Each structure stands twice: as structure tokens, then as C-alpha cells.
Amino acid sequence: MLETLSRLQFALTIAFHYLFVPASIGLIFFVAIFETAYFFTKKLEYKKLSNFWSEIFLVVYVVGIATGLTMPIQFGTNWSKYSVFMGDVFGSPLAFEALMAFFIESTFAGIWLFKRNKISRGLRLTTVWLITIGTVISAVWILTANAFMQHPVGYELAADKSKVLLTNFGQLLTNPYLIWMFFHNHFAALLVGAFIVIGVSAHSMKKAGATSGFKKSINVALVIGLVSAVAAPVLGDSYGKYLATVQPLKATLILGELVSDGKGGLAPVDATSSATLPVDLSSLPEIPNATLVRSAFLVMVVLGVFFILAMLILTLRRKLLWENRFFQSLALWLIPAGYVAIMAGWVVTEAGRIPWIVYGLMSVGDAISNVPVASVVFSLCLMVALYALLFIVALMLINKIVRKGPENIEEAQHASA
Amino acid sequence: MLLHDTAAILWYAILAVAWIAYLAQESYIVGSGMLHRFGYGQAKRRSIQLSSGLHYDGIEVWLIVAVGGTFAAFPPVFATILSSLYVPFFLLIASLIVRAVTIEFMYKDPSPAWRNLMSILWGVSSLLVPFVLGVYFANVFGGIAVDASGYKGCILELFGPVGLAGGLFFVANAAANGVAWIRLTTIEDKDGKPESKTGAIALSCLSLFGLIVLFLGLNNKTSLFAASSLLSGAPILWALPALAVVAGILQIVAFWRGRKAYQLVCGIASLVLAMASLFVASFPRMVISSIDPKFGIDAIAGSSSRTTLGVMTWVAIVFIPIVIAYQTWKYAHFRKDKNEEA
Numbered sequence: 001m002l003e004t005l006s007r008l009q010f011a012l013t014i015a016f017h018y019l020f021v022p023a024s025i026g027l028i029f030f031v032a033i034f035e036t037a038y039f040f041t042k043k044l045e046y047k048k049l050s051n052f053w054s055e056i057f058l059v060v061y062v063v064g065i066a067t068g069l070t071m072p073i074q075f076g077t078n079w080s081k082y083s084v085f086m087g088d089v090f091g092s093p094l095a096f097e098a099l100m101a102f103f104i105e106s107t108f109a110g111i112w113l114f115k116r117n118k119i120s121r122g123l124r125l126t127t128v129w130l131i132t133i134g135t136v137i138s139a140v141w142i143l144t145a146n147a148f149m150q151h152p153v154g155y156e157l158a159a160d161k162s163k164v165l166l167t168n169f170g171q172l173l174t175n176p177y178l179i180w181m182f183f184h185n186h187f188a189a190l191l192v193g194a195f196i197v198i199g200v201s202a203h204s205m206k207k208a209g210a211t212s213g214f215k216k217s218i219n220v221a222l223v224i225g226l227v228s229a230v231a232a233p234v235l236g237d238s239y240g241k242y243l244a245t246v247q248p249l250k251a252t253l254i255l256g257e258l259v260s261d262g263k264g265g266l267a268p269v270d271a272t273s274s275a276t277l278p279v280d281l282s283s284l285p286e287i288p289n290a291t292l293v294r295s296a297f298l299v300m301v302v303l304g305v306f307f308i309l310a311m312l313i314l315t316l317r318r319k320l321l322w323e324n325r326f327f328q329s330l331a332l333w334l335i336p337a338g339y340v341a342i343m344a345g346w347v348v349t350e351a352g353r354i355p356w357i358v359y360g361l362m363s364v365g366d367a368i369s370n371v372p373v374a375s376v377v378f379s380l381c382l383m384v385a386l387y388a389l390l391f392i393v394a395l396m397l398i399n400k401i402v403r404k405g406p407e408n409i410e411e412a413q414h415a416s417a
Numbered sequence: 418m419l420l421h422d423t424a425a426i427l428w429y430a431i432l433a434v435a436w437i438a439y440l441a442q443e444s445y446i447v448g449s450g451m452l453h454r455f456g457y458g459q460a461k462r463r464s465i466q467l468s469s470g471l472h473y474d475g476i477e478v479w480l481i482v483a484v485g486g487t488f489a490a491f492p493p494v495f496a497t498i499l500s501s502l503y504v505p506f507f508l509l510i511a512s513l514i515v516r517a518v519t520i521e522f523m524y525k526d527p528s529p530a531w532r533n534l535m536s537i538l539w540g541v542s543s544l545l546v547p548f549v550l551g552v553y554f555a556n557v558f559g560g561i562a563v564d565a566s567g568y569k570g571c572i573l574e575l576f577g578p579v580g581l582a583g584g585l586f587f588v589a590n591a592a593a594n595g596v597a598w599i600r601l602t603t604i605e606d607k608d609g610k611p612e613s614k615t616g617a618i619a620l621s622c623l624s625l626f627g628l629i630v631l632f633l634g635l636n637n638k639t640s641l642f643a644a645s646s647l648l649s650g651a652p653i654l655w656a657l658p659a660l661a662v663v664a665g666i667l668q669i670v671a672f673w674r675g676r677k678a679y680q681l682v683c684g685i686a687s688l689v690l691a692m693a694s695l696f697v698a699s700f701p702r703m704v705i706s707s708i709d710p711k712f713g714i715d716a717i718a719g720s721s722s723r724t725t726l727g728v729m730t731w732v733a734i735v736f737i738p739i740v741i742a743y744q745t746w747k748y749a750h751f752r753k754d755k756n757e758e759a
Contacts, residue, residue, distance in 0.1 A: 058521070065474065066517040070510050072485050076499025077506050083499075087492020088721045092729050095485040098478055099736045107475035107744055113521065114471045115751065163492070165722045369500040370567050379507040386511055390518065397525050 005376040006078045006368045009383065013070050015343065016387045020064030020394075022342060025135045025186070026193010027057040032132045033220055039125045049213050050128075051116070052406035053197070058113050059397045063390050065106070070383065078376065082357055082367035089155055089166045090145050097141035105134035139186060140178075147178035149358050150349070151246045157361075164361065177246065180239035181349075187232040188342050191307065194225030195334040198314070200402050202321045202331035210322040213406045218321055226311040233304040236345075247359065250352035253293040285363050286355035296347035303341040310334065424730055425720035426701070428490040431733055432483055433696040439479035440550065440692060441685050444587075446473045448595020450516065450543025451588075454536055457599075458608030462536070463524065467756035468602040470520050475744055477513065489729055491719045494703040501561050501568035502553060505575065509549045515542040547587035552576060555583025555631060558695045559638050560707035569708065579634035586627030590688050593620040593668060597680035604755045617672045621684065625665035628691055632658055635695070639705060645698040654697055661690035 031053050038046035072094055075083050083090075108130045116124060148155075154171030155164045166172070198221045201214040208214070244251035314320065320327040355363040401409070446469045453465040488495040499506055519539035523532055552575055559579050562570030576584075596617045606612075635641040648654050668683035699705065703719055706712035720726065 059525075062517060062521045066514040069477075069481070069513055072481065072488065073499065073506050073510055075488065076484075076495050077503045078500075080496035080500040083488060083496040084493050087488055087495065088725050091485065091489025091492060091495070091721070092725055092732075095482065095489040095729065096732055098481040098485050099732060099740065102478045102481055103475065103736075103740045103744075106478050107740075107747055110471045110474045111747065111751075114467055115754075118754070166725045166728070169724065169728045369496075369503075371500055371503050375503045378504065382507055382511055386514060390514070393518065393522065397522060400526065 002371070002373050002376065003365055003368055005373065005380060007364065009078060009376060009380045010074060012380075013067065013074065013383055013387075015346075016391075017064065017067040017071060018342070018346070019339065019391075020060050020067065022189035022192040022339075023060040023196060024057065024064050025139065025189040026191070027053055027060060027196060028128070028132050028135055029190060029193060029224070030197055030217070030220065031057055032128045035125055035128045039121050042121075045213060045216075048406045048409065049217060052213070052401070052409045053217070054112065054116070055401045055409055056196070056200070056398055059394050059401070061109060063394050065102075067387065067390070077379070078369050078371070079357075079367050080369035082362065085163050085362055085367070086149075086358060087163070089148055089152075089164050089172065092166075092169075093141045093145040093148075093172075097138055101134045101138035101141060104130050105138065108134070136186070139189075140182060143182050143185065144172060144175070144178050147175045147181055148172060149356075150181075150353060151175060151177040151359055152361060164358070176242060180235065180242055184232055184235045184239050184345075187228040187235065188338075188345065190224055191228035191232060192335070192338040192342060194221040194228060195338040197221035198225065198321070199332040199335045202328040204402060204405055205322065206325055206328045208405055211405075211407070215322065218318065222311065222315045222318065225307075226315055229304075229307040229311040233301075233308070236304070247353065249288070250293070250348075253288060253290050253352055254297045254348065284355050285365055288354040289351060293348055293352045296344040296351070300341050300344040300348065303337055303344070307334075307338070307341070421720070421723040421726065422717050424723065424726035425490070425716050427730060428486070428720070428726060429696075429700065429703070429716040431737075432486050432490065433693070435479050435483040435486060436696075437689050437692045439476065439483055440587075441689050442472070442476040442479070443550075444547065444591040444685065444688055445469075445594040445598035445681065446476060447516070447543040447546045448591035448593065449598050450520065450539050450595070451592055452540075452595050452599065454540050456610040456612070458606050461603060461606040461609055464603035464756045465599055466520060466523055466539075468598070471751060471756075472747070473520060474517070475747070477517075480513075486729075490721055490726060491703060491714075491716065492721060494714050494719045497563060497567075497704050497714060498557060498561070501563055501570070502556065502575070503568075504572050505549055505553050508545065509553070512542045512545040512549065515539075516546060543591075544588060547591040548584040551583035551585070551587030551627075552580040553583075554587075554692075554695070555580045555635070558641060558699050558705070559635050560705040560713075562708055563704065563706045564708045564712045579631065579638055582627050582630035582634050584627075586624060586631050586691070587688075589620050589623035589627055590684060593617065593624050593672070594681055594684040594688075596620065596672075597677060597684060600677050601681060602756060604757050614672065614675075617680075618669060621665070621668045621672055621680075624684070624687065625662070625669065628661060628665055628687065631691075632662075632694075639707070641695070641698045645700070647697050647700050657690055657697060658694040661687050661694055664690055 031050050034046045034050035034053065037043070038050055075090075108127045111119070111123075112127050112131060116127070119127070152164070153175045154166065154168035156167050157163075158165055197217050201217045201221070205211070205214050240251070240254070243254075314331075321331060353359055355365070357364045357367045449465050449469045453462050457465065484495075487498075515538055519535045519542065523535040523539060526532070556575050556579075562568060562574065596612075600612075632642070636643060642648055642658070664683050664687035668680060668687060671679035671683050701716040702713055703716055704712075704714040721729075
């Protein structure tokens with residue numbers, strides 16, 4: 001019961017937090033592009049576009065950092081045995097993420113959100129790019145921590161096996177798992193950012209007509225979208241091939257099927273991959289859910305192929321988005337589709353390494369805090385209620401911003417004085 | 418081992434500094450949030466939201482550094498304290514989430530009902546943040562009911578007299594600092610009530626009262642000061658708690674005489690010196706068990722490996738000054754700005 005609730009709470013809070021992360025990473029990149037264009041051309045149109053996408057970025061970013069706070073705290077509250085076991089290796093990337101990324105993002109996001117119309121063009125540009133760089137550094141550090149959980153490197157077990165000890169920080173940073181995951185993940189985030197820009201712009205064109213601002217937004221988004229739509233699966237394919245060498249069980253789950261081995265355990269159907277399995281499945285404390293991992297992988301791949309086609313068609317026939325009401329409505333659905341693909345990818349990554357919380361070193365069940373069940377019920381209810389409200393508020397505010405459009409966003413800010 | 422122990426002690430100090438940097442700055446941010454509804458006109462409220470909204474986010478990262486740094490440098494301490502004080506931590510997170518969202522979204526919709534709701538929630542969450550933190554620190558320094566198998570206490574125990582004194586000190590100190598912050602950084606109020614001098618003096622008196630009860634309560638409960646190895650080894654350090662009280666008195670005087678900058682400086686100094694006293698007095702103990710001292714964890718035994726502490730120390734030496742530099746620049750750059758509507 002305690003384990004189920006703790007896992008449920010972590011899965012829900014991380015998934016909800018991750019709704020806002022790729023959108024922040026993607027949108028601030030668009031803001032940075034328009035702000036750069038404004039800096040060099042001094043054209044007011046670019047400033048308006050930068051401010052418009054910033055308003056949406058603001059909502060997403062605020063909910064993202066607010067819900068991000070829950071994550072490090074939970075390692076201590078709900079996963080204290082994990083924290084003791086892993087702290088020596090896992091804690092420092094988190095601390096560095098705060099020192100090197102969160103401080104830049106938060107300090108300058110404050111300036112951007114509250115003072116952007118009162119500062120010079122140069123300071124505007126610097127601020128936006130610092131936030132953008134902050135999001136990249138942040139991703140590197142948190143994925144460093146996650147990559148260690150997937151594929152531990154640069155460590156040794158303590159003599160009493162009670163914890164892992166860091167031996168080589170350089171190896172932690174050059175973990176091949178980190179490199180594959182970072183690029184695959186970052187292109188996926190940029191793709192979702194592009195989908196938001198395309199979806200929102202196309203949807204707005206239905207009412208406002210094909211205004212120059214939305215056309216420019218879509219033109220930029222199609223370039224980034226096409227590149228990311230191709231890059232994410234291409235990198236993902238190599239990532240998968242690498243995966244087979246370090247996480248054979250996950251690779252087997254993705255490609256093959258598990259059947260009963262006749263001895264009470266499970267074995268992969270595919271005889272060739274069973275030879276590479278390092279563990280006897282029947283010895284594991286928990287068998288990973290093969291159906292879940294496989295179907296999530298399938299969803300990701302099908303959507304990935306669809307995204308390449310969609311980006312190609314829209315790039316070649318962008319008039320469809322300017323004029324065709326059907327395509328304008330359809331484009332909005334790219335946004336949830338992008339999220340489904342990202343979440344499916346993470347389900348493959350995380351559900352695929354069950355029973356391990358740290359691959360080969362610690363199982364999920366051994367990692368949880370021994371706290372009263374009532375406490376976890378309390379925190380789970382509190383977080384679900386709070387997050388549900390946050391979700392509604394965020395959607396409502398984004399909807400309001402979109403309805404105003406880039407032309408009215410500045411006047412609206414003055415009007416609220 | 419010598420190098421390892423030195424690094425562990427250094428990290429005890431760095432984390433104390435991170436906590437103090439967070440609490441000192443958070444005091445006037447939540448203080449202004451608590452008070453923004455009381456007696457101020459609409460334009461003034463907007464100005465308070467702008468001046469606090471500009472800084473709160475960057476300040477909150479000091480909290481993440483303090484918590485994340487404890488995770489990295491002292492994993493068993495992090496695991497024991499957070500899992501023991503489970504409910505307070507979730508209350509703190511929930512309050513911080515509500516505060517972040519309300520301070521940012523308050524003016525994103527023009528309807529009065531929305532703004533009123535956001536304003537109430539901003540006020541309530543700003544009250545809860547220092548209250549939970551005050552209760553938290555009173556209990557951490559006063560000892561929590563942990564034994565070898567984990568936490569043995571119950572949530573209500575946290576709200577004993579010492580816990581409540583901690584909560585009172587943090588809330589009243591924040592409110593008093595908030596008054597001073599509002600006076601220093603926001604526009605003149607044209608349509609609100611005139612500011613009450615007695616109200617501000619009362620808040621700073623409450624803060625001082627809470628501080629003294631907290632000090633006496635902690636010493637009475639766990640002999641925190643009496644048994645401290647640092648204080649008995651270097652009696653000069655007794656100046657820290659003494660000056661914390663003096664700063665509290667000076668804040669009252671500053672409110673009495675209407676000296677704006679001193680009101681803020683003395684209030685912050687009182688909090689900073691109080692927290693410094695507590696970190697010094699409890700050193701090197703990081704988890705203090707109220708069941709038996711042997712279940713506690715100290716900074717040496719609870720620390721990470723030499724490799725980890727080494728890497729972390731280099732990163733801290735490089736990046737903490739950079740962070741302090743750009744955050745100071747930000748305060749200085751927007752100092753003269755009275756936060757009027759754009």
C-alpha cells in the first residue's frame with residue numbers, strides 16, 4: 001500500500017511537472033529568436049511577437065517552477081532510503097542544477113516577467129538568452145542524475161554496500177546514456193514548443209485571419225519543428241541501439257515479448273535476445289509490465305513518423321494553415337499529440353527499468369521511506385487537488401492570452417494598470 | 418580524513434549561509450505579501466506585487482540550494498529530517514506553490530473577483546510560509562523524535578510552545594520587515610489609509626518577544642546554548658544571540674523614529690543573527706534526537722564522500738560569488754524604480 005501510494009504520487013507529480021517543462025524549453029527559444037530579430041531590426045512587430053509568446057511562456061514557466069519544487073523535496077520525504085543510498089552521487093547534480101541553472105533562470109525570469117517593457121533592448125536580449133541558456137543547463141544536470149539511475153558510472157559501492165560513493169565525476173558527466181537522452185529529449189521539447197506555436201497561431205488565424213505576426217511565427221516554428229521532428233527519432237534510433245547494450249531487459253521489452261518459461265518465471269520470446277539477458281527474470285522482485293512498455297514505445301514511434309509527415313506537408317503547403325479552416329483546427333491537436341509522444345517516451349524509459357530504481361543496484365521497493373500511510377494519503381490528496389486547480393487556471397489564462405493576440409497584448413498590459 | 422572533515426565543516430557553513438540568505442530575503446517578500454491587503458489602495462497593491470514579484474523567484478532558489486545541498490553533502494540528514502517532518506514539508510511546498518502562482522497571476526485577469534481571490538490566497542500563503550518555516554526550525558534545533566528505526570513522534574508535537582515561538586518570531590519578523598520593504602520600494606499610496614505607526618511597532622515587538630521565547634525555550638528544552646561546544650570554546654560567539662536581540666530592539670526604535678532603511682536592516686539583522694546563533698550553537702549536530710542523543714547525526718558522520726564534497730566545494734567557490742554578484746546587480750539596478758505600472 002505504502003509503496004503503491006509513494007509510486008503513484010511520484011509518477012503523478014513528475015508527469016504533471018513535465019507538462020510544463022518541454023513547453024518552457026521550447027517557448028523561450030521562440031521568444032529568444034523574436035527578441036534577437038527585434039534587437040537587430042528594431043521592428044516593433046518582433047517585439048510584439050516576443051511579448052506575446054512570453055506571456056504564454058510566463059504561465060507555463062510559473063506553473064513549471066512551482067511544481068518543480070515538489071520534486072527534490074519528495075526524494076527526502078517519500079524516498080529517504082533511496083536518498084541515503086544515492087545521495088553521494090545523485091545530490092550534487094541537483095545542487096548544481098540550482099546553482100548554475102535555477103538561479104539564472106529565476107533571477108532573470110523575474111526581470112523578464114515584471115520589467116521587460118521598462119528595460120533597454122540590450123538588456124532585454126541578454127535577459128532572454130540567459131533564461132534560454134538556463135533551461136539547457138538545467139536539462140543537462142537533471143538528466144545527469146537520471147542517466148546515473150539508468151546506467152550507473154563513475155561510482156563504487158561502499159564496503160558495507162549501504163550506499164554508492166562517487167569516484168569519478170568526469171564519468172558521471174560523460175555518461176553515454178546522458179548524451180543520448182539529452183539530445184533526444186531536447187529535440188522533443190523543441191518540437192512541442194513548435195507545435196504550441198503552430199497550433200496556437202493556426203487556431204488564432206481562424207478568427208483573426210492570416211495576420212503577418214502569426215505567419216511569421218508559423219514560418220519559424222515550421223523550421224524548428226521539421227528539424228526536431230527528424231532529429232528526435234533519428235537520435236532515438238541510435239539511442240535504442242545503445243540501450244540494448246546497457247539495458248538489455250528494456251530493449252527486449254521494447255522489441256520482443258515475454259512468455260512463461262515453464263518454471264514459474266518469464267522469458268523473452270526472442271531466443272537471440274534471451275541470450276544477452278543478464279538477469280534471470282524469475283529472480284527479480286518485480287517483473288516489468290511488458291505490455292505497457294511495448295505499447296508506449298509503439299505510440300511514440302507511430303506519432304514520431306506522423307510528426308515528420310505533418311511537418312513536411314505543412315512546410316510545403318503552408319497555405320493550408322493560412323486559409324483552410326479544417327487544417328487550422330487540426331493543427332491545434334498537434335499540441336496534445338506531442339505531449340502524448342513525450343509521455344510515452346518517458347513511460348518506456350522509466351517503466352522499462354522496473355524493478356530497478358538505480359539500474360542493477362537498488363530496486364524501487366527498497367527505496368521508499370517508512371512513513372505512515374496516512375501521511376502519504378494526505379500529501380497525495382493535497383497535491384492532486386492543488387495540481388488540478390493549477391491546470392485549470394493555467395489553461396484559462398493561456399486561453400485569455402491567445403484570444404487577445406499579439407496586437408493587443410501590449411495595450412492589455414497598460415489597460416490593467 | 419582531515420581534508421574530508423574540513424570539507425564537511427565547510428559545507429555545514431555553506432548550507433547555514435544558504436538558509437540564512439533565503440530566510441533573510443524571504444522575510445520581506447512574504448511580509449509584504451501578508452500585509453498587501455491591509456489598508457493599501459489598489460495602485461499601491463499593484464506596486465507591492467511588482468516589487469516583490471520581481472525578486473521572489475530568484476530568492477526561492479536559495480531554499481532549493483539549502484535543501485539540495487543538504488541532499489548532496491549530508492544524505493542521511495536530508496533523508497531523516499524530510500521523512501520525519503513529512504507533513505510540514507508538504508504544507509511548505511503547497512504554500513510556496515500557491516504564493517508563486519498568485520503573485521504572478523493576480524493581474525492576468527481584470528475581473529475584481531479574480532483579483533480579490535488571488536490577493537486573499539497570496540496573503541494566506543505568505544503567512545503560512547514563514548509560520549511553517551519557524552515551526553520547522555524550532556523543532557529541528559530543539560530535537561525531533563527519531564530513533565534507529567525512524568520517526569516516532571506525531572504531527573501535533575511539533576506545535577508545542579517552542580515550535581509556536583519559532584512560528585511567531587518568523588511571522589512577526591517577516592511582517593515587520595514587510596512594512597519596511599513596502600515603504601522603501603513602492604509608490605506613495607494616494608487612496609489608502611494612512612500607515613499606522615503603532616501597528617508596525619507592535620509587529621516588531623512581537624518579533625522580539627518570539628525571538629526571546631524561542632532562544633529560552635530551545636535552551637530550556639535541549640540546553641542548546643548551554644551545551645554548545647562552539648559557544649563554550651569561544652565565548653565571543655555569545656555576541657551572536659545577544660546582537661540578535663539588540664537588533665530586534667533597534668528595529669522597534671527605528672519604527673518609533675520613522676527611519677525607513679534602518680527598519681529593514683535591523684529586522685533582517687535580527688533574523689540573520691538569530692539563525693546564525695542557532696547554527697553555531699547546534700554545530701556539529703544536524704539531526705538532534707529528542708529520544709536519545711545517540712540517534713542524532715552530526716556533520717562529520719553524516720557527510721558524503723571526499724570526492725563528492727571536493728567537487729561540490731569547487732563548484733560552490735566558483736558559482737556562489739557569481740550568483741551573489743548578479744543578484745546584487747539586480748537589486749541595485751531596480752533600486753530607484755518605485756514599481757509603478759508600466
